[in-house]
Amino acid sequence: MTEAVARAHPNLALAKYWGKLEREGNFPAVPSLSVTLGGLSTTTRVRFDAALTADRLVLNGAAVSGTELLRAVKMMDRVRASAGSSLRAEIVSDNDFPTASGIASSASGFAALALAASRAAGVDWDAARVSSEARESSASAARSVFGGFVELAAGTPSARQVAPAGHMDLVVFVCVAGEGKKKAVSSSEGMRRTAARSPYYRAWLDMAPRNFADLRAALLAKDFEKLGELAEASALAMHASAIAAGVVYFGSVSLEGLTLVQRLREEGTAAYATMDAGPHLKVLTREADAAKVRAALASLANVSRIIESRPGGAAEIVQP
Numbered sequence: 001m002t003e004a005v006a007r008a009h010p011n012l013a014l015a016k017y018w019g020k021l022e023r024e025g026n027f028p029a030v031p032s033l034s035v036t037l038g039g040l041s042t043t044t045r046v047r048f049d050a051a052l053t054a055d056r057l058v059l060n061g062a063a064v065s066g067t068e069l070l071r072a073v074k075m076m077d078r079v080r081a082s083a084g085s086s087l088r089a090e091i092v093s094d095n096d097f098p099t100a101s102g103i104a105s106s107a108s109g110f111a112a113l114a115l116a117a118s119r120a121a122g123v124d125w126d127a128a129r130v131s132s133e134a135r136e137s138s139a140s141a142a143r144s145v146f147g148g149f150v151e152l153a154a155g156t157p158s159a160r161q162v163a164p165a166g167h168m169d170l171v172v173f174v175c176v177a178g179e180g181k182k183k184a185v186s187s188s189e190g191m192r193r194t195a196a197r198s199p200y201y202r203a204w205l206d207m208a209p210r211n212f213a214d215l216r217a218a219l220l221a222k223d224f225e226k227l228g229e230l231a232e233a234s235a236l237a238m239h240a241s242a243i244a245a246g247v248v249y250f251g252s253v254s255l256e257g258l259t260l261v262q263r264l265r266e267e268g269t270a271a272y273a274t275m276d277a278g279p280h281l282k283v284l285t286r287e288a289d290a291a292k293v294r295a296a297l298a299s300l301a302n303v304s305r306i307i308e309s310r311p312g313g314a315a316e317i318v319q320p
């Protein structure tokens, strides 16, 4: 086979990954636990072609070059090494969610690429190997190979499922902060600066594994309130350590959104906030409170759109 198409969903870390081990291969320094976001996907077609002299990448309809292309080529080189092939490929990848939405497209992107490329090259990688190769390109991508609730332990090659998508009643709102923001520092660079300069990086490394273990236990116990509290605490601790190094991803939507969900809780509605390497706000709630939480979030200024998601499935081949 020389061609394959794969689809993968982005994911939202409940217990965050922030910081890398000082060794080759892009290994996280802390364990993380995410929910795979159903309803949002990246679809990637890989076609090996003897007529090509270099890999080509078309992302959302536009040809990509430079460092973005190089990251994909590195993945393709690993696939070629595994297949004993020297063929170059055309990669066509499309997201059905806005790329600048604060939902990491690298997670679904590299999960879909690892799966499609290995299948197109005829190498028989199992899900753990696909996850490990995806992690090397982008650590959060290791988690998007699996559906439902997924963990990636520190220093381990691949992620694994903790619970399936139907395990828990959970609704995720992504509040996309309006345009006009300058581009944030990349996650890799933000982590590097945090590790090098933050007086609170040690505290983060100390807190994160305990937060992860408690959150994992809350998930298995289906304790939504506990899970939400721990997810919000993980995000705040991650950002506190980054901010102390001058790495500020927070914006007005993050701050006003955090205040809003805290007020909702005081009024008796279980909603929890989390943020990643951008100004967008993600809110966790349950089915019974979803309409109320959505209506409250609609009052936030500078939100260009609200995306609603629920736990989704694993990365999969969609065409032979």
Ligand code: 2P0
Residues within 6 Å of the ligand: 012, 013, 015, 016, 017, 018, 026, 032, 104, 106, 107, 137, 138, 139, 140, 141, 187, 188, 275, 276, 277
């Ligand atoms: C996460 N983030 O656990 C954390 C929380 C952002 C904040 O993983 O350097 O693109 O490519 O391994 O996976 C985003 O970082 O970083 C991320 P690299 P990645 O989802």
